[in-house]
Amino acid sequence: MGQLQLWLSALEMGCFFGLLALAYYLVLVGAGFFNFAIGTYAMVGGLCTSYLVLYEDMNVWAAAAVAVLASAALAAVTELAVVRQVQRRSGRGELPALVAVAAVLFAIQQLGGYLFGYTTLPGQNLATFDPVSIGDTVAQPSTVLLLGFTVVAFAAAAAWIRYTRTGRLLRAVGDSTHAAGLLGLPVNRVRLIAFLLSGLLAGITGLLFAPKAGVSSLSGLSWALSGFLAMVVGGTGSVWAPLAGGVLLGLVEVFVPYYFGGQSHVYGLLLVALLFFAFKPSGLFVRRIRA
Amino acid sequence: MAETLLVGEGLTKRYGGVTALQDVSFTLAAGEILGLVGPNGAGKTTLVDLISGAQPATEGALTLRGQRLAGPAARRAKAGLARTFQYPQLALELSVADNLLLGRAARRHGTVWQMIAGAFAGALRPHSTADAEAVRALADELGIDGLDRPAGDLSLGEQRLVEVGRALGQDPLVLLLDEPFAGSDAGGVHGIVEVVRTVQRRGHAVILVDHNVDLVAGLVDRIMLLDRGRAVFDGEPRACLDSPQMQQVYFGVADPAETEEDVPHVVS
Amino acid sequence: MKQRVPGSVGLICGVVVAALILLWVGADGYRQTLVTTTATYALVALGMYVPYLMAGSLSMAYGAYAGIGGYAVGLLSTRTGLPLVLAWIAGPVVAAAVAVLLGLATRRLSGFFLAAVTLLFGMAFTALLVDAEGLSGGSGGLGSLRKLNFFGWEPSHYQVVIGSVVVVCGIAFLLDRLRMSPWGVVVRTMRDAPRAVEAAGVRVPVMNLVALAIGAAIAAVGGGLFTYSAGSVTPDTFTLNLVFLAIFMPLIGGSATPWGAVLGAVIAVELTLNFPVIETSGTLILALGVLVILLLAPQGVIGYAARLARLVGGRRG
Numbered sequence: 001m002g003q004l005q006l007w008l009s010a011l012e013m014g015c016f017f018g019l020l021a022l023a024y025y026l027v028l029v030g031a032g033f034f035n036f037a038i039g040t041y042a043m044v045g046g047l048c049t050s051y052l053v054l055y056e057d058m059n060v061w062a063a064a065a066v067a068v069l070a071s072a073a074l075a076a077v078t079e080l081a082v083v084r085q086v087q088r089r090s091g092r093g094e095l096p097a098l099v100a101v102a103a104v105l106f107a108i109q110q111l112g113g114y115l116f117g118y119t120t121l122p123g124q125n126l127a128t129f130d131p132v133s134i135g136d137t138v139a140q141p142s143t144v145l146l147l148g149f150t151v152v153a154f155a156a157a158a159a160w161i162r163y164t165r166t167g168r169l170l171r172a173v174g175d176s177t178h179a180a181g182l183l184g185l186p187v188n189r190v191r192l193i194a195f196l197l198s199g200l201l202a203g204i205t206g207l208l209f210a211p212k213a214g215v216s217s218l219s220g221l222s223w224a225l226s227g228f229l230a231m232v233v234g235g236t237g238s239v240w241a242p243l244a245g246g247v248l249l250g251l252v253e254v255f256v257p258y259y260f261g262g263q264s265h266v267y268g269l270l271l272v273a274l275l276f277f278a279f280k281p282s283g284l285f286v287r288r289i290r291a
Numbered sequence: 292m293a294e295t296l297l298v299g300e301g302l303t304k305r306y307g308g309v310t311a312l313q314d315v316s317f318t319l320a321a322g323e324i325l326g327l328v329g330p331n332g333a334g335k336t337t338l339v340d341l342i343s344g345a346q347p348a349t350e351g352a353l354t355l356r357g358q359r360l361a362g363p364a365a366r367r368a369k370a371g372l373a374r375t376f377q378y379p380q381l382a383l384e385l386s387v388a389d390n391l392l393l394g395r396a397a398r399r400h401g402t403v404w405q406m407i408a409g410a411f412a413g414a415l416r417p418h419s420t421a422d423a424e425a426v427r428a429l430a431d432e433l434g435i436d437g438l439d440r441p442a443g444d445l446s447l448g449e450q451r452l453v454e455v456g457r458a459l460g461q462d463p464l465v466l467l468l469d470e471p472f473a474g475s476d477a478g479g480v481h482g483i484v485e486v487v488r489t490v491q492r493r494g495h496a497v498i499l500v501d502h503n504v505d506l507v508a509g510l511v512d513r514i515m516l517l518d519r520g521r522a523v524f525d526g527e528p529r530a531c532l533d534s535p536q537m538q539q540v541y542f543g544v545a546d547p548a549e550t551e552e553d554v555p556h557v558v559s
Numbered sequence: 560m561k562q563r564v565p566g567s568v569g570l571i572c573g574v575v576v577a578a579l580i581l582l583w584v585g586a587d588g589y590r591q592t593l594v595t596t597t598a599t600y601a602l603v604a605l606g607m608y609v610p611y612l613m614a615g616s617l618s619m620a621y622g623a624y625a626g627i628g629g630y631a632v633g634l635l636s637t638r639t640g641l642p643l644v645l646a647w648i649a650g651p652v653v654a655a656a657v658a659v660l661l662g663l664a665t666r667r668l669s670g671f672f673l674a675a676v677t678l679l680f681g682m683a684f685t686a687l688l689v690d691a692e693g694l695s696g697g698s699g700g701l702g703s704l705r706k707l708n709f710f711g712w713e714p715s716h717y718q719v720v721i722g723s724v725v726v727v728c729g730i731a732f733l734l735d736r737l738r739m740s741p742w743g744v745v746v747r748t749m750r751d752a753p754r755a756v757e758a759a760g761v762r763v764p765v766m767n768l769v770a771l772a773i774g775a776a777i778a779a780v781g782g783g784l785f786t787y788s789a790g791s792v793t794p795d796t797f798t799l800n801l802v803f804l805a806i807f808m809p810l811i812g813g814s815a816t817p818w819g820a821v822l823g824a825v826i827a828v829e830l831t832l833n834f835p836v837i838e839t840s841g842t843l844i845l846a847l848g849v850l851v852i853l854l855l856a857p858q859g860v861i862g863y864a865a866r867l868a869r870l871v872g873g874r875r876g
Contacts, residue, residue, distance in 0.1 A: 082854065085854055099853065100853055106803045221799060
């Protein structure tokens with residue numbers, strides 16, 4: 001495989017991780033919470049689409065719409081039925097929230113398996129066109145779509161946070177929910193919107209990535225971990241930070257096995273996690289708080 | 292002349308452009324009770340944190356019985372320090388008895404080998420009469436009852452009492468009490484005063500931080516007044532109360548004579 | 560409640576239930592497998608009890624520790640001629656050592672970060688098992704294991720089942736006593752008030768490592784047990800599902816006592832492996848049940864049974 005092809009693959013993985021990380025970012029900034037279930041929202045996006053197309057003969061765009069709506073709905077349920085209750089009840093402790101999100105992740109994983117089966121299904125392309133060739137390297141349609149969507153999603157997120165009222169409130173609400181509530185800011189609404197957007201984003205990401213290697217009900221967990229790692233590596237300094245984190249992980253994911261073979265990308269990720277969590281837990285791009 | 296237990300020299304704490312404590316020095320003799328007073332933000336709790344090891348000092352040194360006192364809080368506790376906290380740190384789901392036991396139990400789990408052996412010992416023999424009696428003695432001394440109640444059910448004053456009992460269970464050389472009287476009723480105050488006297492009788496020492504200057508003055512042998520990170524007075528309690536430094540720090544006036552007509556009397 | 564022999568209430572209940580289960584099992588091979596699976600799940604959950612429920616740090620590396628126990632049995636059986644029972648010493652010791660190393664590497668982490676790293680570690684361990692073919696047999700794993708042999712006596716499968724139930728009850732009993740002991744008080748205080756524990760003279764990070772080591776060792780015992788009764792072990796034997804279930808089992812059964820983990824394991828295995836309708840939906844029901852319990856009944860089955868008992872006994876719950 002030519003070097004450029006590898007770089008393209010790394011970029012593709014990077015964009016995938018980066019989009020998931022952006023979903024994490026939205027919920028972290030808006031609700032102060034690490035929503036591990038995002039991996040399973042992406043899984044539902046991909047698996048539901050594939051299932052509907054393959055077993056219910058649905059048009060791919062219609063199936064995608066249903067799947068993405070399902071992901072967003074699951075995200076809303078996560079916030080309304082689970083996270084809000086648990087955080088209200090045990091405010092200070094991190095452990096109850098962690099267990100709660102693990103339970104949600106597990107439940108969605110089981111639900112996915114129950115509804116859509118336990119086998120790996122091939123991803124569905126939203127649009128089919130000839131692969132794009134640049135010299136020796138070939139970009140599959142799914143790759144092009146994923147890269148394009150990455151640009152669109154990040155740009156839209158950046159614009160939303162800077163120019164809309166809710167977007168600007170996002171950080172205020174997440175930073176100090178109590179104070180924000182006292183100020184009369186619509187805390188619950190902003191939180192819910194953050195969760196909904198993350199579900200939507202994750203769902204689309206999942207279905208766009210699924211063509212690369214298929215999707216099964218168990219995919220959610222490793223996607224959840226990768227997205228989380230990408231977000232931590234990138235930091236919360238800017239809305240583009242998750243993309244930086246994602247690309248770094250994408251490079252690890254593709255180049256480490258290339259040089260070291262086998263399953264070494266898992267070791268690579270573990271090493272990155274240990275290094276970053278221990279030495280640079282605020283990530284590459286740290287928020288500058290003006291004194 | 293009583294033995295010098297604890298010496299602090301030039302203790303300074305700076306962080307992020309703020310100087311919480313500047314060049315504070317003191318000595319503490321065996322059997323002595325030192326009161327630490329000052330307005331909010333004066334650095335009282337910071338000084339306690341520096342002594343106990345909860346925070347590292349930016350500059351300065353501490354010696355306990357001639358030995359350098361340094362390292363993490365656990366090491367200093369093993370050397371003979373015990374403390375309570377400004378906001379009680381209790382295991383709220385455990386019983387009062389279990390919380391009181393911690394100080395005593397911790398002494399048996401200080402090293403790695405004790406931690407490992409302690410697990411086996413605990414599984415084989417979970418309860419001992421010696422521990423139960425010691426806990427009851429602590430409770431009696433402090434006037435705590437209802438030992439089976441979860442600590443979370445207690446009032447703030449009761450929780451402070453339990454913390455003091457726990458610290459006493461460590462049989463410390465120096466007992467550091469951070470605002471033990473805040474939120475306590477008369478019974479609680481009495482219990483803590485008894486503990487302070489007991490420690491004194493054993494030949495050990497106490498450093499007592501509190502806002503209630505009158506109460507502290509009646510109890511301690513010496514008062515150290517802190518203001519904005521510096522020690523501005525160190526001496527007899529009565530002398531401290533009458534000192535110009537006290538007036539300056541608490542009332543913002545240099546000359547006591549001025550306060551009579553202009554400032555409304557503070558109801559004590 | 561004050562017990563004359565600390566831990567006896569739990570033990571008596573546990574032994575009674577165990578005896579009933581063993582009677583029900585009899586010679587039925589399927590049921591025997593069910594019980595050894597339950598015992599394994601229970602041991603992994605009990606392994607998580609000390610560091611997670613007592614010390615408050617959630618590590619998701621337990622699949623790896625069970626795997627170490629399982630591969631210890633597999634390797635000792637296929638590569639050496641040593642008595643097989645040594646695997647239940649070697650496995651836990653290695654698992655404890657690995658837990659300490661991982662604990663050292665993650666000592667500044669907590670909550671979500673710790674969970675993520677330990678989960679990654681578990682996945683890396685599985686990857687290592689696949690990669691290190693020469694040692695571990697690769698993705699095929701190790702099979703055709705020897706039988707246990709105590710000086711000529713070879714226990715039958717049913718006797719092994721009894722043995723695993725005895726081990727589970729024994730460990731639950733000891734952990735119950737540990738919880739009530741001064742050691743338990745120190746560790747449980749570490750969860751909510753670590754500053755107090757440090758100020759009393761116990762280095763919290765070190766005690767945490769000891770708790771992790773104990774937990775890993777117990778999980779390894781379970782792994783070894785499962786491998787022995789299954790007769791083989793592969794990298795996929797101890798799945799990540801097991802780790803999640805291990806978190807949820809004490810939740811279902813009740814986290815006030817280690818017996819809650821055991822009860823949770825019984826319920827979990829019933830639902831996931833023995834569900835009469837469709838096997839697959841059992842796990843889903845379990846998952847949804849966990850959510851319900853988390854939100855509505857955080858004390859689990861035993862917690863509510865205890866409250867009910869107090870109500871019935873005439874005292875306010």
